[in-house]
Amino acid sequence: MHRRKFLQSAGLLAAGAAAPTIVPSRVFGAQAPSNRVTLAFIGTGRQCQGLNIPQFMAVPGVQVVAVCDVDSWRVGQAKQLVESTYAKQSPSGAYKGCDTYRDFRAVLARRDVDAVMISTPDHWHVPMAMLALQAGKDVSLEKPITRYIGEGRRLANEVVARKRIFRVDSEFRSLDRMHRAVELVRNGAIGTLKTIRVSSPREEFPQEAAIEAPVPAELDYDMWLGPAPKVPYMQKRVHNPRDLKGRPGWFRSTMYADGMLTNWGAHLVDICQWANGTERTGPVEVQATGRYHDDPVWDVLETFDARFRFANGVEMFYTMDKPRIRFEGDKGWLVVNYDKSADHPEYHEASDPKILSMPIPADGVRFPLRSERVDFIDSVKSRRKTLEDEEIGQRTISICHLAHIGIKRQGALLKWDPARERFTNDEEANRHLEAPAGRTDWGTK
Known part of the structure; x- marks a missing residue:
C-alpha cells in the first residue's frame, strides 16, 4: 500500500x-x-x-x-x-x-x-x-x-x-566506573577471571488496590495493550495519569515485563559479559530458583538466585541485593558499585589498592568511552556497529531470560547450547523460549 x-x-x-x-x-x-x-x-x-x-x-x-x-x-x-x-x-x-x-x-x-x-x-x-x-x-x-x-x-x-x-x-558502558572495571579485568589486574557475582536492586511493591476503573480520556488503552491479552483497565497495570515521575505499575506485571531480573539485569549482566569476553555468546549451563510476588497484578519475581557456567570455566552468580558486580580472579578481586553509599563509599573496591591504579598497557585491551546517545548517532552517520549492538543485546538479555526459565523449571540444572540457543537436556525448558500466542488485532478499532 x-x-x-x-x-x-x-x-x-x-x-x-x-x-x-x-x-x-x-x-x-x-x-x-x-x-x-x-x-x-x-x-x-x-x-x-x-x-x-x-x-x-x-x-x-x-x-x-x-x-x-x-x-x-x-x-x-x-x-x-x-x-x-x-x-x-x-x-x-x-x-x-x-x-x-x-x-x-x-x-x-x-x-x-x-x-x-x-x-x-x-x-x-x-x-x-x-x-x-x-x-x-x-x-x-x-x-x-x-x-x-x-x-x-x-x-x-x-x-x-x-x-x-x-x-x-x-x-x-558509558559510565566511567564500569568502563574502568572492565578494562582492568580484561587486562589481567586480578589475574585469570574465575567468578562473577552480580546483584540487581530489590523490587518494591507498594500497597495499591487492583481496582477496575474507567479508562482515562487521554489514553488509548487498547493500543497500549497491543499484543498483550485484553484485560480490564486499572491504573495499577499501566501508569499514573498525568504523571511523569512515578514508577509505572506495568514494570511489576509479567503480562508486560519481567521485573528487576531483566530491568537492571540488562545493564549489569552486560558489564559481566563484557568483562568476561563472552558478549557474543552465552553460558553452557544455568540453575536458578526464585519466588514470585503474590498479587493478582504485580506478580514479578520478588527474589531470585541464579548460577551460570561458561565454556571458559567462569561461574557467574546473579541475585538481588544492591546494584554491584564483584569480579574474582586467581590474583585478587575487584568490585564496582553502581552507587556510593555508607556501606560502599567508593565506586571501586579491591583486594589490593594497587589493582585500582594499575595502568592499562599500551598494547593492552582498550575500549572506546562515549555516551550511548553519541554512539548511536555516530553509527547512524558512519554505518559502523554501535558499542552495544543487536548481537550483544541479544546475548545479554538472553542470560536474564535463562535465569527466568531456570526458575520456571524449579531449579533444575539446564544445559544450554549458546550456538543453537537451545537447551540440550530439557524440552520443557525449550518451550519457554518463545512467547505464548498474543493478540494480532491491536490498532484495528
Whole structure:
C-alpha cells in the first residue's frame, strides 16, 4: 500500500508530516545539514522525557521531528519539551515543528525519519522494533530489548538482514566506573577471571488496590495493550495519569515485563559479559530458583538466585541485593558499585589498592568511552556497529531470560547450547523460549 493511502486509511495523516521543519543550522554547530539525523520518539513516558529526549537533543546533528504515544497528555508534554528546547536556541525565541502521533505506524511511514528511539513498555519492544527495521529505520531500543530468547534472535537477524543500525539503550558502558572495571579485568589486574557475582536492586511493591476503573480520556488503552491479552483497565497495570515521575505499575506485571531480573539485569549482566569476553555468546549451563510476588497484578519475581557456567570455566552468580558486580580472579578481586553509599563509599573496591591504579598497557585491551546517545548517532552517520549492538543485546538479555526459565523449571540444572540457543537436556525448558500466542488485532478499532 502506498504510504499516503496507508496513512489516510488508518486516519493517521498529520498536517505537515511530509517533511520536518528545518531547525536553523546554528543549532547543530558546525555540522552540515547533510549530516543531520532526523529522530522520532515512540513512547514518551518518564524515561523518555526525563532522559532520552534531553540527551539526544544535546547531540550535535540531531533533529527531533516527531513524538508518539498512546497517551495524548504525555505526547503533548513531549512536544512541548522538544519545541521549547529548540525555541531557546532560535533568535526569534519560538519554534514549531515537532509532530505528534498516537499510532507508531504513522511515524514509521514517514520517509524523512532516519531513526527512532523506542521507549515503550517492554511487551511492545520487539513488535515495534521489527516494524521499524522493516520500514528502513535505524533503531535505539530501550532495555530490556526482548522478553523471550526466540524473538530476540529474530530481531537480531532482522537488523543484519536489513543492514540497519541498532543500539541497546543502556548507559552502563558509558559510565566511567564500569568502563574502568572492565578494562582492568580484561587486562589481567586480578589475574585469570574465575567468578562473577552480580546483584540487581530489590523490587518494591507498594500497597495499591487492583481496582477496575474507567479508562482515562487521554489514553488509548487498547493500543497500549497491543499484543498483550485484553484485560480490564486499572491504573495499577499501566501508569499514573498525568504523571511523569512515578514508577509505572506495568514494570511489576509479567503480562508486560519481567521485573528487576531483566530491568537492571540488562545493564549489569552486560558489564559481566563484557568483562568476561563472552558478549557474543552465552553460558553452557544455568540453575536458578526464585519466588514470585503474590498479587493478582504485580506478580514479578520478588527474589531470585541464579548460577551460570561458561565454556571458559567462569561461574557467574546473579541475585538481588544492591546494584554491584564483584569480579574474582586467581590474583585478587575487584568490585564496582553502581552507587556510593555508607556501606560502599567508593565506586571501586579491591583486594589490593594497587589493582585500582594499575595502568592499562599500551598494547593492552582498550575500549572506546562515549555516551550511548553519541554512539548511536555516530553509527547512524558512519554505518559502523554501535558499542552495544543487536548481537550483544541479544546475548545479554538472553542470560536474564535463562535465569527466568531456570526458575520456571524449579531449579533444575539446564544445559544450554549458546550456538543453537537451545537447551540440550530439557524440552520443557525449550518451550519457554518463545512467547505464548498474543493478540494480532491491536490498532484495528
